[in-house]
Amino acid sequence: MLDATPVKAFSDNYIWLVHSPRQPRDVAVVDPGDAAPVIEALEREHLNLRTILVTHHHADHVGGVAQLRQRYGVPVIGPGAETIPERSRSVAGGDRVTLPELGLEFEVFDVPGHTRGHIAFYGHGALFCGDTLFSAGCGRLFEGTPAQMQHSLATLRNLPGDTRVYCAHEYTLNNLKFALTVEPENGAAREYLETAKSLRSGNKPTVPSTLSLEIAVNPFLRWDAPTVQKSAERRAGCSLENPVEVFATIRRWKDGFN
Numbered sequence: 001m002l003d004a005t006p007v008k009a010f011s012d013n014y015i016w017l018v019h020s021p022r023q024p025r026d027v028a029v030v031d032p033g034d035a036a037p038v039i040e041a042l043e044r045e046h047l048n049l050r051t052i053l054v055t056h057h058h059a060d061h062v063g064g065v066a067q068l069r070q071r072y073g074v075p076v077i078g079p080g081a082e083t084i085p086e087r088s089r090s091v092a093g094g095d096r097v098t099l100p101e102l103g104l105e106f107e108v109f110d111v112p113g114h115t116r117g118h119i120a121f122y123g124h125g126a127l128f129c130g131d132t133l134f135s136a137g138c139g140r141l142f143e144g145t146p147a148q149m150q151h152s153l154a155t156l157r158n159l160p161g162d163t164r165v166y167c168a169h170e171y172t173l174n175n176l177k178f179a180l181t182v183e184p185e186n187g188a189a190r191e192y193l194e195t196a197k198s199l200r201s202g203n204k205p206t207v208p209s210t211l212s213l214e215i216a217v218n219p220f221l222r223w224d225a226p227t228v229q230k231s232a233e234r235r236a237g238c239s240l241e242n243p244v245e246v247f248a249t250i251r252r253w254k255d256g257f258n
Contacts, residue, residue, distance in 0.1 A: 002123075003018075003021075004019065005019070007041045008037065009034040010033065015030065015038055017041060018104065025048055026047070031128075032052060033060035034064045055131070056079060056117065091119065092110060095107075105124075109152075113138075113152045114149070116144055130167070133220075134172070135165065137254070138218075156211070164210055170200075170205060176192060179219050186227070224243060232246045
């Protein structure tokens with residue numbers, strides 16, 4: 001099982017340190033929006049940074065890239081369709097990222113929606129999905145369309161159920177409250193909400209989750225569940241003809257949810 005540990009940043013970001021299965025002190029870092037907590041973690045745990053992986057261009061995901069690159073001289077791998085600071089290799093969906101110095105290999109998926117060129121890294125039973133898929137939620141559509149995001153989420157939904165989902169924000173409690181607004185009788189979501197409350201009360205992360213759990217509780221992966229369809233149609237006040245319309249309605253609903 002891949003070992004990845006969170007580094008907290010800003011108010012709710014997680015920067016992931018991915019440990020080499022060969023030498024656990026050697027790590028890659030995913031989406032370092034701030035260099036300072038990463039450097040502190042590396043020095044405290046006596047870790048060696050080998051690679052920087054980036055999913056998209058937003059500042060809270062790339063703000064620390066330049067400083068880390070300059071300090072440690074490591075490669076920066078990120079989406080070719082976006083402007084990524086200090087990028088040394090551009091990748092896109094269908095590419096494979098092989099990190100021989102870490103004994104790691106990832107498949108790259110194009111997952112536009114949150115941003116136009118957003119990518120995800122999948123390998124070793126783990127998915128690093130940035131702001132595309134959250135636990136019980138998904139990213140806002142800042143640059144892409146509902147059709148793009150629904151297609152991106154459908155791609156991720158097809159991965160094995162035991163895939164561990166490493167997203168980049170601690171949004172789970174609010175996301176579950178919304179999920180239960182969409183599906184009040186979803187017992188799996190109610191159970192997960194209690195688990196998440198317990199974790200957060202101890203200041204522990206709710207992530208990673210698993211894809212099978214997300215499929216059970218996340219309304220943004222449940223556009224074809226009759227309960228979600230009916231709830232979306234009540235919200236829209238009309239019949240919805242396809243998964244994109246259901247997804248778009250749920251996403252707009254969440255945008256105004258408090």
